[in-house]
Amino acid sequence: MKNKAQKWTTKKKLCSILFDEVALTPHxxxxxxxxxxxxxxxxxxxxxxxxxxxxxVFMLRGVCSKWRQPISFYFCEGTTAAVTVVQILKEVVTRVCESILIPVAVVCDQGSTFRTAINILKRETECKKNLNEQHYDGTVEIFNHELNVVYDPPHLLKGLRNNFLNKDMIFKGRIATWSDILSVYNADCQLGHTRMNKKLTDHHVYTEKMKKMKVSVAAQALSETTSGLLKYTSSFKTYVDGETSSVKLARGVPGPSRVRGSADPELTLSCPAGEQADSLALRWKTRLR
Known part of the structure; x- marks a missing residue:
């Protein structure tokens, strides 16, 4: 690797160090x-x-180019201790720097052991910066190289979804809850084969059926299609009354006109100014067929 990298440009030498644990069958x-x-x-x-x-397992990956290279692996029993991870990471970074590559970041998931190891490195770096009267910016310093810490985006997505299940989200003064997705999903399921988001299933929205370790499940539940369905439904300021529960998508809508579609849910919506209720009902019946 060192001999090959000597012919590379500085831009191509920029890399990140990825590490993760994989499960093995004892053998x-x-x-x-x-x-x-x-x-x-x-x-x-x-x-x-x-x-x-x-x-x-440790692997290198180019930042500005698409090359990647596994560099080391270690057999362990259960989760590796944080102190051991710190020692190995220091050795790996040192060897990478000696090979004239330029590491700029370390990437890992949000496992408790890895977070503890990263915090140990951060505290060491912060103490060193304070002694030199330098500003600490949250990076970790190993072998005189300042490395940014990046948590694996797929795990961040799963962590966001898992927190969203039992906590509300506030964005620009507005509150979003997981029940919003449940409401739209239940309403969409009543449309039968004309569903708008057919990829969404019970395994995506119901906690007791959810596959929490699969990234694809979290990605599909928080996908652009789901977002579009939420936006489309809320634009009509409707709420859907089912047989067992009432799902309200908009509150405080005055002067409702009732429209019953062929899919049986009772829709309550307010008519926009200047538009007759009959024509609006006809449009809704067409959509629900």
Missing amino acids: LTYVESQDEIRGFKDFGNNREFKFCDHAL
Whole structure:
């Protein structure tokens, strides 16, 4: 890698260091060429005769180019201790810097061990900055390189969705709740084969059925299609009365006119100024068929 990077431009040498843990099935393998048995807990200079069930993997990825390169892996039992992660990360960053590559960021998920390790590095960097009377900007310094900390976007998306399930979100003075998505989903399901968002299922919106570890489930629940459906429904200032629950999409609408569609839900909406209720009802019946 070092010999190959010597011909690269400075822009191509910019890279980020990614690390994560992957689950393994405990298994022993005899490597004849090295006359050793693999499958035990192994951190390079520290090997224990305990079956490993996880691997801590480090990989480099170009920031301005699309190259990527796995550089090291370690066999571990369960989650790696935060202190061990710090030691390994320092060694990895040092080796990467010695190979004339330029690391600018570390990327990991929001696991408790990784967050603890990052906080340890941040405290060390902050103390060093304070001693030198320098401003601390939240980066971590390893081998005289300041590295930005970036949490994995897919895990951020899942974390946002998981918090949104039981907490309201305030944006520009407006409050959004998970019940808004539930309301639109239930109303959409009543349209049968004419549904607008057919990809949304019970596994996306109901907590007891949700697959919380799948990124695709969170992405589809918070997708642009769902956003468009919410915006489309709210633009009519309607609320839908089902058989078992009442879902209100707009409050305080004066002078409602009742329209019944072919899909059975009873829609209550206010007529825009200058528009007759009959023509508006006809449009709604056409949409609900």
